[in-house]
Amino acid sequence: MASALINVPATAKRGDIIEIKTLMSHIMETGFRHTVTGEVIPRNIITNFTCRYNGDEVFQADLFPAFSANPFISFFTIATESGKFEFQWIGDNGFQETASASIAVT
Amino acid sequence: MNRLRNISLSLLAVAAFTSLAEAAEIAPGERRSGASFMSVETLAMQTDATANPGMLWVLDGEALWSRKPVAGRACADCHGDASSMRGVAVRYPAFDEKLNRPVDLEQRVNLCRVDHQQLPPLADESRDLLALTALIGRQSRGMPIETGTDSRLQTFIDKGRDAFMRRQGQLNLACTNCHDDNWDKRLAGSAITQAHPTGYPVYRLEWQGLGSLKRRLRNCMIGVRAQPYSADAPEMVELELYLMSRARGMPSETPAVRP
Numbered sequence: 001m002a003s004a005l006i007n008v009p010a011t012a013k014r015g016d017i018i019e020i021k022t023l024m025s026h027i028m029e030t031g032f033r034h035t036v037t038g039e040v041i042p043r044n045i046i047t048n049f050t051c052r053y054n055g056d057e058v059f060q061a062d063l064f065p066a067f068s069a070n071p072f073i074s075f076f077t078i079a080t081e082s083g084k085f086e087f088q089w090i091g092d093n094g095f096q097e098t099a100s101a102s103i104a105v106t
Numbered sequence: 107m108n109r110l111r112n113i114s115l116s117l118l119a120v121a122a123f124t125s126l127a128e129a130a131e132i133a134p135g136e137r138r139s140g141a142s143f144m145s146v147e148t149l150a151m152q153t154d155a156t157a158n159p160g161m162l163w164v165l166d167g168e169a170l171w172s173r174k175p176v177a178g179r180a181c182a183d184c185h186g187d188a189s190s191m192r193g194v195a196v197r198y199p200a201f202d203e204k205l206n207r208p209v210d211l212e213q214r215v216n217l218c219r220v221d222h223q224q225l226p227p228l229a230d231e232s233r234d235l236l237a238l239t240a241l242i243g244r245q246s247r248g249m250p251i252e253t254g255t256d257s258r259l260q261t262f263i264d265k266g267r268d269a270f271m272r273r274q275g276q277l278n279l280a281c282t283n284c285h286d287d288n289w290d291k292r293l294a295g296s297a298i299t300q301a302h303p304t305g306y307p308v309y310r311l312e313w314q315g316l317g318s319l320k321r322r323l324r325n326c327m328i329g330v331r332a333q334p335y336s337a338d339a340p341e342m343v344e345l346e347l348y349l350m351s352r353a354r355g356m357p358s359e360t361p362a363v364r365p
Binding site: 003005006007021023025027028068069070072074 | 154155156157159161162165166169311314315
């Protein structure tokens with residue numbers, strides 16, 4: 001039951017610098033921990049995050065084992081035109097989640 | 107291991123100076139939420155609904171609220187929208203007439219599942235149970251805590267208060283030794299706080315996840331080297347009840363974020 005929280009301003013003026021905040025539900029198991037019997041708990045993390053604005057990539061990040069569980073990523077971009085932000089998280093064990101949010105630019 | 111040793115040493119130090127002081131309860135005007143001990147950054151995370159990781163559980167809770175079981179009804183079929191739960195969480199633990207004792211919110215959800223949905227109870231600290239209690243708790247965010255106004259609860263509150271005042275564990279510390287007498291001090295670098303459960307279930311950064319008040323209480327009991335109560339032990343609910351009634355009037359912050 002993976003879920004994402006996205007915060008994109010609903011409206012903006014053309015040329016405005018806007019903040020985008022994303023929160024993704026994920027355990028981010030580092031792969032460095034052991035069980036009580038000594039077996040390694042296999043790594044299970046998100047490895048890549050991408051944001052596209054009307055199809056153009058505006059932000060991308062690689063994630064590593066030091067990231068906290070439920071990674072929160074925030075970044076800025078410039079509002080150029082009305083449309084859609086599409087977010088994608090890719091990770092170990094075939095993890096893949098997407099989310100989107102719309103913006104109206106005046 | 108080193109960190110554990112440090113904590114137990116500092117607990118011993120607390121024990122040493124508290125034995126001299128008299129236990130004194132906190133005056134209503136001096137009560138402070140755990141949030142007021144946190145850093146500005148952690149507080150900002152709690153306040154912003156899109157940065158608060160506890161909201162991920164609330165989202166899950168919304169999905170569960172309307173999910174229909176194979177036979178029987180979904181939560182939403184009886185209760186309607188989750189917003190109908192406004193003001194409910196701030197009354198818990200509440201008196202249950204059938205059982206003739208207080209039940210906490212987790213137990214109420216499970217009673218509802220068994221009695222009205224013909225579903226097995228959810229396991230203690232399971233993701234689904236935390237998601238539902240976070241969703242229900244979220245509806246009362248900002249409302250003052252009202253737990254304990256029911257006069258039938260008084261004997262249970264008194265029992266919980268006794269447990270709070272009773273020294274326990276190998277370190278021989280009562281809850282009151284830290285949380286009434288030394289809340290303005292620090293323990294191994296962390297604020298001790300006044301132990302007002304205003305935001306449960308909370309997202310604790312140390313846990314990297316959401317946890318119930320019972321999980322937090324078990325943490326504290328292990329800290330003083332006592333044997334923690336089991337999840338559904340009446341003593342656990344009495345302690346929760348006392349703590350919630352002790353915080354009566356303080357605003358609910360569910361789902362809160364704590365370091």
